[in-house]
Amino acid sequence: MRSVPGAGPGGSSGAEASTINRVRRVLAIKPFRRLWGVTYLCSVADWLNILALTGLATKLTNNYFAQNFAFVGVVLTGLAPGLLFAPVGGLLADRFDRRKVMVVADLLRCGFLLSIAFVSAPWWLLVGNFLVGSAASMWIPSKEAAVPNLLRRPDQVETANQLGMVMTYGLAVITAAGANAIITGVNTTFHLFPGESASLSIAKLVVIITGLLYLASAILIATRIPELSLRNVHALPEQKVKPADEEKLGVGTMIADGFRFIRSTPLVRGLLVGAFGAFAAGGAVIGSAKPYSSSLLAGDSAFSLLVLAVFLGLASGMALAPKLSRRLPHDRLFGVSIIAAGLSLALVALSPHLSISLITVVLVGFWAGTAFLTGVTIIGSRVEDAIRGRINAIYQLMMKLVLFGTTVTVPVLVGVVAPHTINVWGSPVTIDGTRPIMLAGAAIALVAGLFAYRQMDDKRTEPILSDLRNALRRTPRRVNGFLIAVEGTTAINTAIQAVNLADWMRGGTRPVVVAADPALDDQRLTALVSGASLTGARAQALAAAAVRADIVERHVQPALDAGSVVVMERFVDSPLAHLSAVAGLDSDELEGLADWATGRLRPDLTVLLDSAPHGAPRDRSTTMNDQWRVQHLLTEMAAADPDRYVVIDADGTDAEVAARIRTALRAVFVGRLSALAPATDGPAIAVPATTGAPATDQPSTLPLDLGDPVPEEPRVEAK
Numbered sequence: 001m002r003s004v005p006g007a008g009p010g011g012s013s014g015a016e017a018s019t020i021n022r023v024r025r026v027l028a029i030k031p032f033r034r035l036w037g038v039t040y041l042c043s044v045a046d047w048l049n050i051l052a053l054t055g056l057a058t059k060l061t062n063n064y065f066a067q068n069f070a071f072v073g074v075v076l077t078g079l080a081p082g083l084l085f086a087p088v089g090g091l092l093a094d095r096f097d098r099r100k101v102m103v104v105a106d107l108l109r110c111g112f113l114l115s116i117a118f119v120s121a122p123w124w125l126l127v128g129n130f131l132v133g134s135a136a137s138m139w140i141p142s143k144e145a146a147v148p149n150l151l152r153r154p155d156q157v158e159t160a161n162q163l164g165m166v167m168t169y170g171l172a173v174i175t176a177a178g179a180n181a182i183i184t185g186v187n188t189t190f191h192l193f194p195g196e197s198a199s200l201s202i203a204k205l206v207v208i209i210t211g212l213l214y215l216a217s218a219i220l221i222a223t224r225i226p227e228l229s230l231r232n233v234h235a236l237p238e239q240k241v242k243p244a245d246e247e248k249l250g251v252g253t254m255i256a257d258g259f260r261f262i263r264s265t266p267l268v269r270g271l272l273v274g275a276f277g278a279f280a281a282g283g284a285v286i287g288s289a290k291p292y293s294s295s296l297l298a299g300d301s302a303f304s305l306l307v308l309a310v311f312l313g314l315a316s317g318m319a320l321a322p323k324l325s326r327r328l329p330h331d332r333l334f335g336v337s338i339i340a341a342g343l344s345l346a347l348v349a350l351s352p353h354l355s356i357s358l359i360t361v362v363l364v365g366f367w368a369g370t371a372f373l374t375g376v377t378i379i380g381s382r383v384e385d386a387i388r389g390r391i392n393a394i395y396q397l398m399m400k401l402v403l404f405g406t407t408v409t410v411p412v413l414v415g416v417v418a419p420h421t422i423n424v425w426g427s428p429v430t431i432d433g434t435r436p437i438m439l440a441g442a443a444i445a446l447v448a449g450l451f452a453y454r455q456m457d458d459k460r461t462e463p464i465l466s467d468l469r470n471a472l473r474r475t476p477r478r479v480n481g482f483l484i485a486v487e488g489t490t491a492i493n494t495a496i497q498a499v500n501l502a503d504w505m506r507g508g509t510r511p512v513v514v515a516a517d518p519a520l521d522d523q524r525l526t527a528l529v530s531g532a533s534l535t536g537a538r539a540q541a542l543a544a545a546a547v548r549a550d551i552v553e554r555h556v557q558p559a560l561d562a563g564s565v566v567v568m569e570r571f572v573d574s575p576l577a578h579l580s581a582v583a584g585l586d587s588d589e590l591e592g593l594a595d596w597a598t599g600r601l602r603p604d605l606t607v608l609l610d611s612a613p614h615g616a617p618r619d620r621s622t623t624m625n626d627q628w629r630v631q632h633l634l635t636e637m638a639a640a641d642p643d644r645y646v647v648i649d650a651d652g653t654d655a656e657v658a659a660r661i662r663t664a665l666r667a668v669f670v671g672r673l674s675a676l677a678p679a680t681d682g683p684a685i686a687v688p689a690t691t692g693a694p695a696t697d698q699p700s701t702l703p704l705d706l707g708d709p710v711p712e713e714p715r716v717e718a719k
Helices: 019-027 031-060 064-068 070-095 098-119 122-150 155-188 199-225 252-263 266-295 303-325 330-350 352-381 385-414 433-458 465-472 490-507 523-531 537-563 574-581 587-596 623-640 654-668 671-676
Strands: 420-424 427-431 483-489 512-515 565-570 606-608 645-649 714-716
Touching: 019 031, 019 155, 019 574, 019 606, 031 070, 031 098, 031 122, 031 199, 070 098, 070 122, 070 385, 070 427, 070 606, 098 122, 098 199, 122 155, 122 385, 155 199, 155 303, 155 352, 155 465, 252 385, 266 303, 266 330, 266 352, 266 385, 266 433, 303 330, 303 352, 303 420, 330 352, 330 433, 385 433, 427 490, 483 490, 483 537, 483 574, 490 512, 490 606, 490 654, 512 537, 537 565, 537 574, 537 587, 574 587, 606 654, 623 645, 645 654
Parallel strands: 483 565, 483 606, 512 565, 606 645
Antiparallel strands: 420 427
16 A cells, blocks of 8 residues: 555545535535526626617618727627726625615616617617616625525635626627627518618617616516625634625725725735736737737737637636635635746747747636636635625726726837848747737746735745645645654554654744544544444444545645644554455455545654554554554565655663654655654653553543643644
8 A cells, every 4th residue: 555645735636525516516506507598698608788879870871980889889889887986896796785785786787778879879778888887896895705604604705706608708608608698689571670770779788788777686586586685604714894884984984994904915905916917917918919910920810819819727726726826825816826827828928929829828718717717716705795896896907997098009119110020940939019018928927926925825844846746747746734644563662753743843933733633542533433333343443534535625625724733543554454464355445435434644754663563452442463563564565665764763761762753754844844743842741651552541632741641532723
């Protein structure tokens, strides 16, 4: 049997639920499922609104110049309110009942669109669309802030965001485009509106249908989703901001509280700075995409291929972000994604050929999609409910503002640099202003990503490139905490040495957690086995695996995610060897059971106490030959994976064995692990003057001279 490499933070690939199962669990929540349907209606209406108003604008004027700017005018008047009033929407979301805010916003959108259809004036079309966008600026922050309160657990926020983006940028786009094509083309077949004004009547009909979709949304929210009014369902342990609806704060105070929260919270500060860099890089790509495609000398299809590549990358990034987040925590993944997107954008700028550009553009889209989904997830799961609406509004505002600004200014900057052609490996490449602009965007993303990475994670033990490699490798390493297992044939030796080792390591710079073997006289296991009358070896192995899984989930994994050093006696190897040698169970089946119970979590370092069996066994069913077989299996495990094992001669007194462990580990804790070792050995630890052989009738939790008994359950003792 061989030790399996450790899994990433928060669980491993072996333990994580499949995407389908995660989606099913979220969609099984009735309030969220209904809100998801409402999101579909409103998203279809949003996209249909752009198409409908563009078509109506071209019908309301005969001026060719004005018709050419119809689409731009509709987009700008719909986008401008988000730049101006997004913070107001955040304030409303934090101050008032979010369900009522959403209902009012939908009713306003319906009314403004119906007025556009009946007034039929070009000036009112633009004004009405501006007002529709203003209502949307109220609706979006309330909806985003309310989603986490509809879910059962905070860790479902990421899946909920995925579903929302699939609906908004996938199904809704297809539905809106198809519906617009059907409605505008139906008159050709059925001649519902005869005469020269038929096209204008069809355009008005599309606008009216769009308004009715918003009306349907308002009715559903008001009557079917009362849970949108809930607050603080998943309250964070330490609330920095009190709920606004309780304090009845004024607008000025709420704005000041929002900026104070950003200044005092490194997580949010890093998130917003990183988002700024990511959006700036995205704007550089959007603004220079068309001239860049021309510089590749690949024909008119190059631009379409690049657009397809970036959206393929975005979709892939949003789809795979949850898997990456199980290898890196969200606060690290966000900064790493922005840095990776910046590096990919630099490769796009330096690309000499379309094929290389397509690959690198996919990478840019992938990391941008990962960063966007991760940022929204952090806001939904790590930001307090009392201020979540304002942070969501600022995040959305920054996205629109930066993208709008860079999209407008980049073409001007591109035109400053005169294009010229050079030969790269015998192929002509046009160098124009797009490449310096992209390099500048890449530099901004790198700086912002570095800042976000350092601000959002205060327990860094790995360099950024190591984090990035860990996210991409097939079998990731854990990068936060450090797990040390103390294994051996005798439970008493492992218990004493685990406590001694933890006490010694508390002289280092990291918090230390001690966890006891759940199979040792554990009250829960005893009650489980005796209460269920479990006598068979397989049944008892399953019960022990259940208790071990509970300890890993409740104590060990959270401590590792928090950056602690966890010392655990008899984690996996000793129980596996014992059940295989004594009970005769299949070793591969046992290892598979252990993998499932622990989420494939394995120690970063295993201290094996190597001692020849002597004395009568504690368990009367265990013979001396069984003990030899257990010891032989343990030494085989150590020989199969020498990089993860430290074998210690366990013959002698406990104090002598403890000194040997310290000497061996000082040789291990070098380089990047040097911070784990204490600067000095500190005061001597008093231990019972016993030999390595255990007393036959003593319990597994012996009192030590330190005054602390070996715990029956894991205990958290941080420095």
